[in-house]
Amino acid sequence: QKEVEQDPGPLSVPEGAIVSLNCTYSNSAFQYFMWYRQYSRKGPELLMYTYSSGNKEDGRFTAQVDKSSKYISLFIRDSQPSDSATYLCAMSADGNKLVFGAGTILRVKS
Amino acid sequence: DTEVTQTPKHLVMGMTNKKSLKCEQHMGHRAMYWYKQKAKKPPELMFVYSYEKLSINESVPSRFSPECPNSSLLNLHLHALQPEDSALYLCASSQTGRETQYFGPGTRLLVL
Numbered sequence: 001q002k003e004v005e006q007d008p009g010p011l012s013v014p015e016g017a018i019v020s021l022n023c024t025y026s027n028s029a030f031q032y033f034m035w036y037r038q039y040s041r042k043g044p045e046l047l048m049y050t051y052s053s054g055n056k057e058d059g060r061f062t063a064q065v066d067k068s069s070k071y072i073s074l075f076i077r078d079s080q081p082s083d084s085a086t087y088l089c090a091m092s093a094d095g096n097k098l099v100f101g102a103g104t105i106l107r108v109k110s
Numbered sequence: 111d112t113e114v115t116q117t118p119k120h121l122v123m124g125m126t127n128k129k130s131l132k133c134e135q136h137m138g139h140r141a142m143y144w145y146k147q148k149a150k151k152p153p154e155l156m157f158v159y160s161y162e163k164l165s166i167n168e169s170v171p172s173r174f175s176p177e178c179p180n181s182s183l184l185n186l187h188l189h190a191l192q193p194e195d196s197a198l199y200l201c202a203s204s205q206t207g208r209e210t211q212y213f214g215p216g217t218r219l220l221v222l
Contacts, residue, residue: 100152
């Protein structure tokens with residue numbers, strides 16, 4: 001069993017939809033949680049960072065961490081074609097060694 | 111500014127060549143990382159430098175040799191690579207190694 005599980009998709013939604021992306025994990029020591037967006041042939045771009053549990057909102061993006069369920073989510077409101085990318089969840093116990101999910105390919109159709 | 115720069119953007123090398131990848135950040139970060147990413151896969155950690163000292167080597171073959179000349183620069187020296195080493199090589203940095211990591215755009219390497 002992988003330490004971090006993420007559905008690779010692809011996930012295809014119409015423009016304006018609310019997108020929900022999720023990861024589950026098995027290591028209870030994880031306390032740093034991140035979401036990265038990666039466009040084709042580019043480096044990952046940090047979207048959201050959460051330490052420990054809770055919710056965090058930044059514009060159209062909301063990140064949720066539920067440590068009791070070992071489950072993290074990223075919500076994208078009013079999705080745009082420019083949001084089409086691969087979304088990677090990443091987490092760490094010490095902040096140094098990131099463990100990534102497989103990445104979910106998102107396609108937003110206009 | 112959260113910019114990490116990497117040069118070159120693309121690199122093609124033969125199996126007998128020696129080349130180097132360069133990474134630079136001017137955010138005052140004291141932890142720097144090398145990752146390897148194959149197509150349609152997540153990044154895999156290779157090396158971690160903390161305060162200019164190598165702190166993690168994820169059992170990477172010796173044909174990859176990292177170097178941290180100062181707190182802003184990170185190099186990856188390549189020698190006698192194999193075709194299966196072709197990948198996107200990503201550099202990242204974080205403030206002290208206990209916060210989030212910021213990635214550069216990567217160097218796309220092709221080994222012939």
